[in-house]
Amino acid sequence: MNTRQLAKIAKRVGFWALIVLIMVYAVFPFYYAVVTSLKPSSDLFRVELWPSNWNFDNYISIFSQTSFLRAIFNSIVVAFSVVFIALLLGITASYALGRVRFRGRSTVLLVILGVSMFPQVAVLSGLFEVIRALNLYNNPAGLILSYTIFTLPFTVWVLTTFMKQLPMELEEAAIMDGATPWITITKVFLPLMWPAMATTGLLAFIAAWNEFLFALTFTLTDDQRTVPVAIALLSGGSAYELPWGPIMAASVVVTVPLVVLVIIFQRRIVSGLTAGAVKG
Amino acid sequence: MASVTLNKVNKLFGRDHIINDIDLHIGDGEFVVFVGPSGCGKSTLLRLIAGLESISDGDLCIDETVVNDLPPRERGVGMVFQSYALYPHMTVYDNMAFGLKLAKATKETVHERVMATAKILQLEELLHRKPKALSGGQRQRVAMGRAMAREPRILLFDEPLSNLDASLRVQMRNEIARLHNRLGSTMIYVTHDQVEAMTLADKIVVLNGGHVEQVGSPHELYQRPATKFVAGFIGSPTMNFMPAELLAGDANGCRVRAAGIGELALPQNAQQRQSGEALTLGIRPEHLCLAAPTDDNCFDIVNVEYLGNEVYVYLEPKQGDTLLIHRSEAPSQWREGQQVSLAADWEKVHLFDENGAALMLSTQQAAA
Numbered sequence: 001m002n003t004r005q006l007a008k009i010a011k012r013v014g015f016w017a018l019i020v021l022i023m024v025y026a027v028f029p030f031y032y033a034v035v036t037s038l039k040p041s042s043d044l045f046r047v048e049l050w051p052s053n054w055n056f057d058n059y060i061s062i063f064s065q066t067s068f069l070r071a072i073f074n075s076i077v078v079a080f081s082v083v084f085i086a087l088l089l090g091i092t093a094s095y096a097l098g099r100v101r102f103r104g105r106s107t108v109l110l111v112i113l114g115v116s117m118f119p120q121v122a123v124l125s126g127l128f129e130v131i132r133a134l135n136l137y138n139n140p141a142g143l144i145l146s147y148t149i150f151t152l153p154f155t156v157w158v159l160t161t162f163m164k165q166l167p168m169e170l171e172e173a174a175i176m177d178g179a180t181p182w183i184t185i186t187k188v189f190l191p192l193m194w195p196a197m198a199t200t201g202l203l204a205f206i207a208a209w210n211e212f213l214f215a216l217t218f219t220l221t222d223d224q225r226t227v228p229v230a231i232a233l234l235s236g237g238s239a240y241e242l243p244w245g246p247i248m249a250a251s252v253v254v255t256v257p258l259v260v261l262v263i264i265f266q267r268r269i270v271s272g273l274t275a276g277a278v279k280g
Numbered sequence: 281m282a283s284v285t286l287n288k289v290n291k292l293f294g295r296d297h298i299i300n301d302i303d304l305h306i307g308d309g310e311f312v313v314f315v316g317p318s319g320c321g322k323s324t325l326l327r328l329i330a331g332l333e334s335i336s337d338g339d340l341c342i343d344e345t346v347v348n349d350l351p352p353r354e355r356g357v358g359m360v361f362q363s364y365a366l367y368p369h370m371t372v373y374d375n376m377a378f379g380l381k382l383a384k385a386t387k388e389t390v391h392e393r394v395m396a397t398a399k400i401l402q403l404e405e406l407l408h409r410k411p412k413a414l415s416g417g418q419r420q421r422v423a424m425g426r427a428m429a430r431e432p433r434i435l436l437f438d439e440p441l442s443n444l445d446a447s448l449r450v451q452m453r454n455e456i457a458r459l460h461n462r463l464g465s466t467m468i469y470v471t472h473d474q475v476e477a478m479t480l481a482d483k484i485v486v487l488n489g490g491h492v493e494q495v496g497s498p499h500e501l502y503q504r505p506a507t508k509f510v511a512g513f514i515g516s517p518t519m520n521f522m523p524a525e526l527l528a529g530d531a532n533g534c535r536v537r538a539a540g541i542g543e544l545a546l547p548q549n550a551q552q553r554q555s556g557e558a559l560t561l562g563i564r565p566e567h568l569c570l571a572a573p574t575d576d577n578c579f580d581i582v583n584v585e586y587l588g589n590e591v592y593v594y595l596e597p598k599q600g601d602t603l604l605i606h607r608s609e610a611p612s613q614w615r616e617g618q619q620v621s622l623a624a625d626w627e628k629v630h631l632f633d634e635n636g637a638a639l640m641l642s643t644q645q646a647a648a
Contacts, residue, residue: 169365172332177379177426178353187378191369 030255037248044244058249062234067222068250071230075209075254078140078226082147082208083201089148090155090200091193095185097156098163099171109160116153120213131218138220146214151204162196163189198265206258227254282343282356282433282466283308284329289338291324291490298324300490301338306468306483311460313469315477316487316513323438325487326470330359330436342434353383358427359436362443364419366411372398372422373407376429383430397429400462417448424459437469441476453479474514478502486510508560508636517565517592520604524561524631526553532642536561536631540597541577541622548631548639559639562630565592565607570620577621579604584616595620 036044040055062068096102097109127146136142166189174184190197212228219225225233231250234243284306291299298321306312314322327333329340331352339346347355358379366375373394380390398404401421411419420440427435437456441449457480460467471477477484478498486493486501486509493513494506505511511519524538529550537543538561570593573579579595582603591612595604604622614620631639 167363167365169361169363170367173359173361173365173367173426174378175332176330176352176357176359177430178382179378183382188367 033248034252036244037252039245041243041245058245059253062246062250062253067225068227068230068234070223071225071227072254074140074225075227078143078147079205079208081144082151083205085144085148086151086155086204087197087201089152090159091185091190091197093152093156094159094163095181095189098160109157112153112156116150120150124213124217127214128217137218138224140219140224140226142218143208143211143215143226146218147204147208147211151207155200155204158200159193159196162193166192202261202265205261209254209258284434284466284468285339285341286329287339287341289325289328289340290336291321291328291333292336298490299328299336302490302492304485304492304495306466309464309466311457311467311469311480311482312485313471313477313481313483314485314487315471315474316493318472320487321490322470322472322487326359326436326438326468329434329468330357331355332359356433357436358430358432358434359438360420360423360427360440362439364411364423364443366419366422366426368411371408371410372403372414372425375411375422376425379426379430393429393431397425400428400459401425416444417452420444420452421455424456428463432465434466434468437467439471440469441471442473449476456480474516478514484514486513488513504638504641505562505630506638508562508632508638511562511630511632511638515564517605517607519562519564519630520568521602521632522561522563522597522600522604524559526550526555526557526559528555529553534631534639539599540579544626546626546629546631547642549642550639553633553639558634560632562632563624564628565605567625567628568604568606569623569625570606570614571623573619573621578619579622581614581616581618581620584612584614586610586612595622 035049035051037058038051038054038056039046040057043052097105127149131137131142131146134142134145136145170188171184174188179187210228211226212232215226215229216232219229222230227250231247231254234246234250284304286302286304289299289302290297300321302325314325316322324333328335331347331350335348340348342355342357352359367378370378376394376397377390380393385393394407395404398407401424403418403421403425406414406418406422411422414422420443423440424435440456441452444452453476456469460480469476469480478501481498483495484498484501485495488509494501494510496504496506501510501514505514508521512521522538522540524536524544527535527537527543529535529548531549531551533545533547534550534553535543535545536559544561579597581593582596583594585592585594587610589610591608591610591614593606593608593612593614595606597604633639
């Protein structure tokens, strides 16, 4: 074996070692949450990488709480509504911003981008007033409204960029075929924009699913809460005990749908995110 | 089928005057080609007729109806785009059926029309394919099929062959010509390629800088270009131009002195022209004749191009640096480095004044 082959092998080993390192770094916290969730509370603080005896008490306990099931239901309603509204408004807005020539178009785009730069806390009190005025306090609709506000800028930007890349002649061909703008969007553009929509939709879903601050501020009662707040407010046997086991079990339960969604849409996401970079 | 009439049509983009006072009549069933250099407004003119751009001033009529404010679907026009612009997610069948479905045709009508169109264009085998699985020529045919399926009164083509390779272009050109013979519908075709224009058109419209230079049959444009621009645009290789001076002339002909050649008697009508006026002499490469050099008519052969069936000889005048081209059938006796004198088929040369307008033939010549 000569040095050249040796160097080649060393390079491969180094490469895979690096990948393993990154994988561990990224996955370990979640893995440890899974392990913790499978431990009885007595074993909770014993450090081990593989649970010595499998115990599903934590899962049974969270699923026996109706408030947690209710929170999952609320989260699903809120997250799907946000995705639907954001995509609907995003597609129509991106058609206007990407295709229709009008004065102040780039100003509008910049304002949209500017809005998304404010931290959540900065708008929290203002938004609270809006939600109270609209009579949406302690109502998932209030969360849908506020999440949509924060999701739209990103959605509009990505979809506008994507829309601009679709050839102009495609739209003109549709016009010659007698299509109205609405038909052009739904019958011609939508089928071509699935990658971009999968990407933005999924990111909007994740944002809505994981959001904590607004969900904590704009809801009051257990039956209106979403999952992140419900998890944070899980209480243990006494005021001095933090119920780590159920918290971990609940976290695993709400993360799994996201992981599944990402795996399903993974190819689309990649093609959606790189669509801006390379033509084709 | 329909006629199209343009009446002082103008188009402005901001301050840019793209289309300037165009008057044009396109008869029922005619094949009209808009030709001109890039930026001459030929595509814009087509898009005005299609309804993709709005007309700034003037009237556009299809048959007797003013259609300025009608949307494309109500004008009864179909258009074939340069990039084809097929719907990538639809099959060939759906591409052609899309317009019909939008027009709320019944399922049977849609099927019938699509199948009929597919038959004309030999697309029956491809109806269930998506555009990405088609070759360039097939995509081109689908694009035509989509435009034809709704049976528009007028078919518009926007440089439809420019994305094809040379041999396919010749083949599709042929197919379009046969399609026109078969359908007999009014067709308007935009191209920058004069060969396409000459071979396809019943009538060519030469555009330059947003106005019409000349309208006529390919024969008229080649034989009697109305302006120097048209003369230079039509014909390949391009016409040779050389400066000349009017010596004398009347309704029956004129005498000019051409630089490097000498005094010539030409058949152009020079009535109402001042002697001494500066003119331009235009001679097509195929009408030049070469002979042994003389003292005051002497050109250097700087290059000889052999094309198999014909030979181009490039000549450099003693004064000036514009090369002249002589075209003759192969083989040629001329070699690089030789000196020759120039003559021409003087009946077939052209004269243009300082504004680029052609001098008409004298009455006798025109009659003969």
